[in-house]
Amino acid sequence: MTKDEIRGAVLSVLGQLAPEADLSKLKANLRLRDQLDLDSMDVLNFVIALHKKLGVDIPEADYSKLATLDSCVAYLETCAHSR
Amino acid sequence: MTAGKLLRWRKSLGERVQRGDIIADVETDKADIEVEVFTSGVIEKFFVQPGEKVPVGTLLAIIQEEGKPAALTTPGISAGQPGPQVPALPQVPHVAPGATPPPTEMKPTRLHISPAAKKLATDLGIDLSLIAGTGPDGRITLEDVQHAAQAKRAQPIIEVPLDRAARMRQVIAAAMARSKREIPHYYLSTAIDMSRAVAWLTQENLKRSVEDRLVYGVLLLKAVALALREVPELNSTWTGPTLTRCSDIHVGVAVSLRGGGLVAPALHHTDRLNIDELMKNFRDLIQRARAGSLRSSELSDPTITVTNLGEQGVEAVFGIIYPPQVALVGFGKLVERPWVSEGQIVARPVITASLSADHRVSDGHRGGLFLSAVDRKLQEPEKL
Numbered sequence: 001m002t003k004d005e006i007r008g009a010v011l012s013v014l015g016q017l018a019p020e021a022d023l024s025k026l027k028a029n030l031r032l033r034d035q036l037d038l039d040s041m042d043v044l045n046f047v048i049a050l051h052k053k054l055g056v057d058i059p060e061a062d063y064s065k066l067a068t069l070d071s072c073v074a075y076l077e078t079c080a081h082s083r
Numbered sequence: 084m085t086a087g088k089l090l091r092w093r094k095s096l097g098e099r100v101q102r103g104d105i106i107a108d109v110e111t112d113k114a115d116i117e118v119e120v121f122t123s124g125v126i127e128k129f130f131v132q133p134g135e136k137v138p139v140g141t142l143l144a145i146i147q148e149e150g151k152p153a154a155l156t157t158p159g160i161s162a163g164q165p166g167p168q169v170p171a172l173p174q175v176p177h178v179a180p181g182a183t184p185p186p187t188e189m190k191p192t193r194l195h196i197s198p199a200a201k202k203l204a205t206d207l208g209i210d211l212s213l214i215a216g217t218g219p220d221g222r223i224t225l226e227d228v229q230h231a232a233q234a235k236r237a238q239p240i241i242e243v244p245l246d247r248a249a250r251m252r253q254v255i256a257a258a259m260a261r262s263k264r265e266i267p268h269y270y271l272s273t274a275i276d277m278s279r280a281v282a283w284l285t286q287e288n289l290k291r292s293v294e295d296r297l298v299y300g301v302l303l304l305k306a307v308a309l310a311l312r313e314v315p316e317l318n319s320t321w322t323g324p325t326l327t328r329c330s331d332i333h334v335g336v337a338v339s340l341r342g343g344g345l346v347a348p349a350l351h352h353t354d355r356l357n358i359d360e361l362m363k364n365f366r367d368l369i370q371r372a373r374a375g376s377l378r379s380s381e382l383s384d385p386t387i388t389v390t391n392l393g394e395q396g397v398e399a400v401f402g403i404i405y406p407p408q409v410a411l412v413g414f415g416k417l418v419e420r421p422w423v424s425e426g427q428i429v430a431r432p433v434i435t436a437s438l439s440a441d442h443r444v445s446d447g448h449r450g451g452l453f454l455s456a457v458d459r460k461l462q463e464p465e466k467l
Contacts, residue, residue, distance in 0.1 A: 020341045044366075058293070060289070
């Protein structure tokens with residue numbers, strides 16, 4: 001899976017979580033929680049959706065690596081390469 | 084909530100329905116709600132058509148119960164009469180922060196007003212239920228009516244159509260203003276060491292699949308529900324001079340809505356569900372609250388409310404009680420703090436739990452026991 005495909009998948013999941021958000025205005029280096037007003041239940045739903053979409057099992061200890069769009073894509077890219 | 088608009092019937096005339104079925108969708112100022120039925124039978128008559136806006140309590144339909152004689156389908160039949168079951172537009176006493184129950188609920192049964200004041204109010208078209216009398220024993224005087232008339236004239240007469248968010252804000256404003264006006268609140272707070280709860284949760288989530296993981300908020304909800312068994316007067320409703328202790332514990336969970344506003348639907352039987360059931364229902368409730376598909380009973384049944392603003396960085400919450408409930412529990416952020424344990428200063432994850440309670444119903448001593456019980460429950464997370 002390419003980096004762009006991963007980014008597209010992440011944005012697709014975020015679009016489902018926060019349908020009211022204009023994702024084109026998302027700053028890739030800022031915290032998703034702050035920009036999209038996500039709470040811990042949203043984060044869990046985010047992780048579950050990524051698991052279903054990409055087959056990645058993200059441990060709770062790694063949630064902090066999903067903080068921004070850039071860090072999230074980088075983390076998932078690493079996961080994809082290590083499989 | 085004072086009225087609702089029927090959006091659609093989900094069942095047809097003559098169709099058989101089972102207890103718990105959703106038969107209609109209704110739009111209110113706070114949310115779209117699903118109207119469920121509490122009996123099984125056949126739909127015999129509809130009284131309201133899609134698109135109609137009707138007051139709370141309006142009969143929507145008649146369901147002929149199985150094994151009961153045929154109904155007399157008169158629109159005047161009431162839900163209390165034997166025979167057919169009559170779904171009505173549900174009263175939602177606190178569609179989240181609390182829609183306003185009918186004003187008569189908190190009023191004396193007999194209006195104290197002089198004949199002259201009553202005549203003047205009638206002549207001027209003044210709603211007497213909105214006037215707070217200043218005479219002896221709250222008697223409404225001629226001057227009270229004149230002041231009300233002046234205030235009415237001073238009000239702008241331009242009505243601007245409001246969108247859902249604005250209408251929701253109005254409902255919240257009315258309920259919260261009423262709560263602050265009528266409920267003598269007292270507030271308590273305590274810091275709770277969450278190290279055992281956090282450690283247990285971390286270990287538990289390591290063992291679980293992604294879909295089955297828990298969030299720590301569910302531990303807080305269960306701890307509150309179990310603590311209420313020890314201080315049951317906080318799990319009550321107050322309507323006028325009557326206090327009703329609720330036999331079931333339905334914790335209302337404050338859910339902020341995207342785009343503004345909030346609702347506080349009930350997690351039914353919070354104390355009886357195991358932690359997995361509670362997590363599943365909690366997750367489902369939040370999703371449906373944000374998708375606008377809550378059930379009427381979820382909006383009408385909360386017996387206490389829990390609000391958690393910790394994720395917004397808030398240290399502690401001292402909330403306003405949602406009438407007719409008599410207590411609200413708040414949680415602040417989970418934060419690492421210095422904590423003295425056995426003479427040593429150690430870093431511990433700590434959360435501030437607070438209680439807003441109605442002093443007509445409980446006092447600080449009982450409120451303190453409640454917060455102490457919440458703390459105790461969280462020290463044994465494996466038993467939640």
